[in-house]
Amino acid sequence: MRLTRFSDYSLRVLIYLGLREGQLVTIRSISDAYGISRNHLMKVVSLLTRLEYLRAQRGPGGGIRLARDPADINLAQVIRDTEEDLNMVECFSPDGKCVISPVCRLQFVIHAALDAFMATMESHTLEDLLHPAANLSGLLNMRQDVSAASERALK
């Protein structure tokens, strides 16, 4: 049992952008910071933009940034939006073929367990994941970016 890589990467993108507080960021900088495939990130960013978590600005100097306040990005909603489905067992799917599903109680037990999982996620927003900001930014090499920008500004 695990979240898809798609959800995992979506959460990482949101954390990265949340730490940049509305600044435009390139997909390459996120891919470099986490050391993950730019190809995968393109798909993640495309969905998150379509769902209005992100706003994209095209052209030179363009990039992506959060489209909402981190406190308004609920983690349960992110999971629901980014997981392909939450069909924990075959009988959750409309085309499930398990012969006992019309009366089997396992589906109720697992539904209740999934509800408990999602209720915990529901009680958190992206804002909760942006601390300790200095340490997170440090691990993502954001300080280097900032100092590089400062150096350029000084020239």
Added chain:
Amino acid sequence: MRLTRFSDYSLRVLIYLGLREGQLVTIRSISDAYGISRNHLMKVVSLLTRLEYLRAQRGPGGGIRLARDPADINLAQVIRDTEEDLNMVECFSPDGKCVISPVCRLQFVIHAALDAFMATMESHTLEDLLHPAANLSGLLNMRQDVSAASERALK
């Protein structure tokens, strides 16, 4: 997010055997009843036997049956035993490579959510899944087995 097919099939095997109340059953009969691959079931039965959920009797007239009382088979334990791991996100794994994992709070949120999921599973045993027994047995064609056995007994 979903349970592996291995866990799903393990639960189905346990339900089937629980309904048979200690009678010896062949893997073929379980495979036929659910319409699932005998090959997959062999692996499931092998693990469940090794972990002493089941007892196997070899030779002609042999088969498998539950080794424990259904009320003593906890569903959270079955999940822990049959899922390859519960590494919901990369950072749960010892060889996870996410650079922010030393300080990232997402892992605590997801651990809490997983704990809530497992607590719900923990409050149920196989016994809870064996009702309504007549309907479940009917859908698994157990009545036919019984009547076939009765017919043979009458000859």
